[in-house]
Amino acid sequence: MRERIFITIGRSALLCGALLVVLLTGTVAQAAGPAAGAMPPAEQNAPMWSRGQHFQLRGEIVSVAQDGIHDPTGEAVQILQQPYEAMAGFPRDDAGMIDWVKTLRNHLIEPRMSVDGSTDGGEMFPVDFDVLLKNTQSMPWVRFPHLPHTEWLTCANCHPAIFVPQAGANPISMSAIVQGDFCGVCHGKVAFAPTLNCGRCHSVPQDVTLLR
Numbered sequence: 621m622r623e624r625i626f627i628t629i630g631r632s633a634l635l636c637g638a639l640l641v642v643l644l645t646g647t648v649a650q651a652a653g654p655a656a657g658a659m660p661p662a663e664q665n666a667p668m669w670s671r672g673q674h675f676q677l678r679g680e681i682v683s684v685a686q687d688g689i690h691d692p693t694g695e696a697v698q699i700l701q702q703p704y705e706a707m708a709g710f711p712r713d714d715a716g717m718i719d720w721v722k723t724l725r726n727h728l729i730e731p732r733m734s735v736d737g738s739t740d741g742g743e744m745f746p747v748d749f750d751v752l753l754k755n756t757q758s759m760p761w762v763r764f765p766h767l768p769h770t771e772w773l774t775c776a777n778c779h780p781a782i783f784v785p786q787a788g789a790n791p792i793s794m795s796a797i798v799q800g801d802f803c804g805v806c807h808g809k810v811a812f813a814p815t816l817n818c819g820r821c822h823s824v825p826q827d828v829t830l831l832r
């Protein structure tokens with residue numbers, strides 16, 4: 621029998637995923653004691669991979685104390701459940717990252733709307749429509765799916781600050797994403813990294829029949 625793991629996740633206001641749990645608990649850890657070698661704020665906003673922090677990839681076993689996110693001298697690192705224990709049975713994507721979309725769908729986690737359970741930050745309502753982004757040069761097109769996003773996030777997390785809600789209205793590019801803009805506001809921080817799994821976004825083969 622599988623044990624249900626109880627994780628507190630503030631969904632709408634604070635984005636999501638266990639990385640968020642890590643971030644939340646990271647805050648606790650930092651509150652417990654002044655961080656030795658704490659990161660300057662600018663670096664904290666930089667993408668995960670550029671800070672030597674990681675996604676608990678398949679095959680990697682990195683403890684809370686060594687993850688580069690928590691203060692190793694804080695008391696919380698002693699009592700927090702280890703990610704590789706908590707997330708042992710979670711589904712993985714092709715790059716070995718935890719597939720949080722499947723994890724949610726399979727009811728392995730049951731995130732709250734917010735830290736205190738209130739809906740002050742707005743209610744989520746899942747909508748199911750995709751936007752096809754075709755400005756991808758020789759790469760397959762990008763399918764942006766609203767459904768898996770709006771299961772975690774309110775519309776206001778993205779519209780209008782990150783994306784004007786109109787197909788084609790945003791100058792999205794790969795370099796902007798890798799630098800932490802557009803999709804990169806989340807991907808590479810609380811959602812799967814843009815550098816590790818191109819195919820999860822570039823998932824639609826270009827319509828070569830049009831070229832004939």
Ligand code: HEC
Pocket residue numbers: 753754755756757758759762791792793794795797803807813814815816817818819820821822
């Ligand atoms: C989080 C989703 C995501 C991931 C992962 C991702 N891309 Fe992209 N990519 C995009 C989006 C969105 C665009 C812009 C499409 C548009 O504006 O029509 C883009 C555009 C591009 C372009 C077009 C030129 C440019 O610079 O914008 C290339 C080439 C590209 N990606 C390559 C890659 C490669 C290689 C990988 C893997 C290392 C990758 N992408 C991973 C979302 C992603």
Ligand code: HEC
Pocket residue numbers: 745746747751753764766769770773774775776777778779783784785786787788789790
């Ligand atoms: C994770 C970010 C994100 C969230 C959350 C989100 N959207 Fe979007 N939305 C996008 C992106 C990306 C596009 C495409 C923009 C582009 O093509 O430049 C888009 C496009 C749209 C469009 C324009 C579609 C078209 O064909 O012109 C509408 C309308 C829209 N979103 C409504 C919503 C509503 C309503 C919600 C909440 C239920 C929502 N979105 C939540 C990212 C998001």
Ligand code: HEC
Pocket residue numbers: 635636637719720721722762763764765768769772773777778782792802803804805806807810811812820821
């Ligand atoms: C506000 C945060 C946010 C933004 C901005 C965002 N995403 Fe996501 N995205 C998420 C979260 C959270 C998930 C679920 C966690 C995960 O899969 O790592 C997700 C999952 C996905 C998935 C997986 C869907 C599935 O069914 O497995 C795709 C594809 C994706 N995003 C593409 C994009 C693209 C393309 C953009 C930019 C046009 C984008 N996202 C912008 C937060 C965001």
